[in-house]
Amino acid sequence: MSDNKSKFLAEFPKIVDELKQDLAQYGMPSDAVEWYERSLNYNTPGGKLNRGLSVVDTFAILKGTTATQLPSEQYSKLALLGWCIELLQAYFLVADDMMDRSITRRGQPCWYKIEEVNEIAINDAFMLEAAIYKLLKSHFRSEPYYIDLVELFHEVTFQTELGQLLDLITAPEDKIDLSKFSPAKHSFIVIFKTAYYSFYLPVALAMYVAGISDPKDLKQAQDVLIPLGEYFQIQDDYLDCYGTPEQIGKIGTDIQDNKCSWVVNKALELANAQQRKTLDENYGRKNADSEQACKKVFQELNIQQHYLQYEDSVAKELKTRISQVDESRGFKQAVLTAFFDKIYKRSK
């Protein structure tokens, strides 16, 4: 594990302690305090932590330094905001796994799959979200940008819920209807469900703390990070179909799961009547033959080629936008370049 990541992880137990003390101060019995502790620890760390780490890294770039060189108090404050994003993600994932009826997450049973937990996971998800506002209040209440942080979390949370809703009603696993899919819906789902909280949120949080939060600068950040987040998810969709299990660390299941993926949307755009019929009859079906039939259509339509074209053009466009970012108020192109470089042509 990188030093960066282990330093960030070392902040989490302090946060859990603070939240436990908060519960104890309400007079919560110890079994309930332990329950909350277990939910926090089970659901929050354990992912890649890219979102959380990005808050610290972005702040460091804005201040012309590195994460490791930040004074320890300042580091903890930024890391706490990073952990707030991880808590937000935990809130979404606990719920998403229930809604998707998933079995495992990050190599362990989904939280709601634990026998004693079950539907209590819903209230646990609520309490993961509530932790964000507890922490913001206790650490940022006296800052002039406190209300901006609170409103930003509200806004991004709502955007993510909008993306989730559209995803859920467009591509339910048990009711396949490809006529509901469209490139516009795919773009909306991806941007709202992923890009805002994963790409824009960490940068915007760091910008507020750094005092570089002119609406023009927030817009400059958003104008790059949202299409970058969309590109990231399109890569994810692409790799689900075309990545090797060694590359992506799992076997892709989007076709069998009726996912409103970039791949199928591109195919629907290009398909002739016969190919469309094949997709209608095979997409979202839970068997290998149907999956193969879809993949054959994708092959005929040269989806891989179309992906590479999309990737080239979006990369070019993003590089141009980044190079045109106005740094006069203190915002830095390097913040965006750091994100771009992590994502461009990744294979996992």
Next chain:
Amino acid sequence: MSDNKSKFLAEFPKIVDELKQDLAQYGMPSDAVEWYERSLNYNTPGGKLNRGLSVVDTFAILKGTTATQLPSEQYSKLALLGWCIELLQAYFLVADDMMDRSITRRGQPCWYKIEEVNEIAINDAFMLEAAIYKLLKSHFRSEPYYIDLVELFHEVTFQTELGQLLDLITAPEDKIDLSKFSPAKHSFIVIFKTAYYSFYLPVALAMYVAGISDPKDLKQAQDVLIPLGEYFQIQDDYLDCYGTPEQIGKIGTDIQDNKCSWVVNKALELANAQQRKTLDENYGRKNADSEQACKKVFQELNIQQHYLQYEDSVAKELKTRISQVDESRGFKQAVLTAFFDKIYKRSK
């Protein structure tokens, strides 16, 4: 329906319209906008609306007027806060019904029981909560007490979630263990799960808008409203066991549902070894004979008598507290008396 209630109800379609327009402005496709509209209308009105109405009524009392005499713009603003409480309640109830695996709510199927909805209800609950902060932002952002409203909703939401958690782990329907019950836990569950959002929240909201929100006054309100809310729930527990179906509009099920009710807690406090054994063997069992065996123990222990004693003493204490409320900064005893009178010796 009272004029008061129909006037309040007439505000809701405006709120739904505002939220729909908000979604449209994000570019949400119309099927998703309609989904949200349906969830808002299905889950938010339809209850007694006491909480929402209390915001308007409290404000009117503080201003020495009545709800009907408020200028229409002011009425709408207070009613909007009332609807924010109803949205908060909708968020809790959608989730509570899933966690309790309930079948109906307010004479219709629970939202998650609707065939197309199912687990999507979780995300719908999230979006009911998010509506609160959307509305606060669009209607109160320029008020000096805006952050107080936001923090109050966060705080009360968290308190309710704490009560819900303790309730869920103390009294799961399928794992009966009366040794987990205690009067202290009952009191915590009731106060946190119900009293804060149902009694304190409406009054505190009205106090902020009226500009009568000195921490001393908020504390005066809380010191009466929290025990009053506890009393209300204890009545509810009592009526579930001793009210006639005509009185309470349903057949009580707390005994069969293994509820951590005031009645069983009082009985556990007073039971001898034999009676305790009967309760251990029969409470929470889903059959009429076991229920009768529990009721027989309650009878032997004179629970009704103990309830009347509790009611007398809490009523006396609350009347004393109300009479001692300091009105010098503008807070009024009449606010608390109005609540007290609605609840004392109610039979439904």
